[in-house]
Amino acid sequence: MTTETHPGGAIDIFGEGEMVADELESSRARRWGAQVVVVALVMLLFLNARSLQSWAYTLEPSWRAETIRALADTWAARTKLAGFDDLRAGLRSNYEAAKARPESGKRRPPA
Helix, strand or coil, rough: CCEECCCCCCCCCCHHHHHHHHHHHHHHHHHHHHHHHHHHHHHHHHCCCHHHHHHCCCCCCCCCHHHHHHHHHHHHHHHHCCCCCHHHHHHHHHHHHHCCCCHHHCCCEEE
16 A cells, blocks of 8 residues: 655555556446446336326426427327337236236235
8 A cells, every 4th residue: 555645635545556446447337327227218218108198298288298298199109009019008907907806905814
């Protein structure tokens, strides 16, 4: 371990190699985090277009809201044509069927 004083008065107690490794590690972590956010955003954009459309219709009337509604309607129609809406509809029907079962609201006693 070495200590060096830099012109700004900061004291470096780590060697340069350790600082570079820490910077590389944090850079990789930031890139990985950004990739996760982008992938989640793209998945939601394609698989959850109906929610975007529902949100657009809750906006107060204005020219911006009308533009957003038109874009949301177009996006929902295109994702439906591409077949992404079928997955959402299938999951929704399975959820509704499970909710309609008589035992769905009851808790089971521990085994």
